[in-house]
Amino acid sequence: MVSDQLYKELSNAINNHKKVALLTITSYADKELVGKKLLLMNDKRYVVDEDYSQELIEVLIEGAYSLLLQNKSKTFSARYQEEEMECFVEVFLPPLKLIVAGAGHVSEPVATIGQMLGFYVTVIDDREDFANQHRFPMADEVVCSSYIEYFRNVPLSPHTYILLLTRGHKFDVVSLQEILKREESIPDESRTKYIGMIGSRRRISGVFEQLKDEFTEHNFKNIFSPVGLDIGAETPEEIAISIFAEILSVKNASSGKPLKEKIPSYSKLKFRERKDR
Incomplete structure (x- = not known):
């Protein structure tokens, strides 16, 4: 569940057309950390809804920042205190x-x-x-x-x-x-x-x-x-x-050329001959 503080910061970012990522820890040996969240901005600023260790924050940002830059929402894995951790990154893109x-x-x-x-x-x-x-x-x-x-x-x-x-x-x-x-x-x-x-x-x-x-x-x-x-x-x-x-x-990084250029030339096809009426 997103806390009131994080929800407010997330809403502000979206309303001001800023790209932002919401991180959620989905798997870890210490179950108390599962579900914890962090909001990451495009300039690496972050917002948390409670005190996390600096080590944990650094692990989360290191794993999520490249996904934020690539506009990719997905799960990444990382090591934290010798244990495997999984975190889901949800990227919110500003409207074009x-x-x-x-x-x-x-x-x-x-x-x-x-x-x-x-x-x-x-x-x-x-x-x-x-x-x-x-x-x-x-x-x-x-x-x-x-x-x-x-x-x-x-x-x-x-x-x-x-x-x-x-x-x-x-x-x-x-x-x-x-x-x-x-x-x-x-x-x-x-x-x-x-x-x-x-x-x-x-x-x-x-x-x-x-x-x-x-x-x-x-x-x-x-x-x-x-x-x-x-x-x-x-x-x-x-x-x-x-x-x-x-x-x-x-x-879309596309050529703008006609789509027909992506298929074989019609000249290579053998059509039936036209019969004059």
């Missing part, structure tokens, strides 16, 4: 977060599909007439703020996917500047996996031209622009589908 910068006509179907796919959807725009819940009832959060201020402070993680669908080149530049500044000094595995930017070739070239002297090529490797997969999309709804096809290919 989609930040849609710009509240224009493409953003509406994007927010709708994002919500359907289980993303926590935030729409940000600096115009009150556009950034409101009436236009985006499907979004979990609608923010009216300057792009600079928002991207300077919003929490970012590998579970964050960002779409820059703003109304102009200058807003893309300032948004990217803030994102890349923050991610420049952190390891690759802690960065956002996907930053998609809409725009023409000229607009995109202009954005990169303004930023190339401030950042290295390595900073740009998670930027996808023009955004989306090439499916000939024209309408806002088609563009949204193109965008999410690309996002899912990144999320």
Whole structure:
């Protein structure tokens, strides 16, 4: 049973979109330890509901931390005071977060599909007439703020996917500047996996031209622009589908190629000959 203290800490972590693991000792010679729990955070902070020996805490964290990093819920075995111990690790992942910068006509179907796919959807725009819940009832959060201020402070993680669908080149530049500044000094595995930017070739070239002297090529490797997969999309709804096809290919580490390429070529099959009528 989870104590009130651990339950509160676990709820806070989930509500604040933080990854956390709940450890439960399931087997040990000293039956008084069976059922004891520890809450482990992504930065190795931990919470216990009663006093445990430091040795026990270290054994539990050492066995569970790699599973937390790998997002794996499973049982591990370890030695504690010369006895075999088993502990079950249950990993609670934060919801994937989609930040849609710009509240224009493409953003509406994007927010709708994002919500359907289980993303926590935030729409940000600096115009009150556009950034409101009436236009985006499907979004979990609608923010009216300057792009600079928002991207300077919003929490970012590998579970964050960002779409820059703003109304102009200058807003893309300032948004990217803030994102890349923050991610420049952190390891690759802690960065956002996907930053998609809409725009023409000229607009995109202009954005990169303004930023190339401030950042290295390595900073740009998670930027996808023009955004989306090439499916000939024209309408806002088609563009949204193109965008999410690309996002899912990144999320699932998939090629995005047609599935028919995974089976033998049709040209090798012998079909019956067609008879002219």
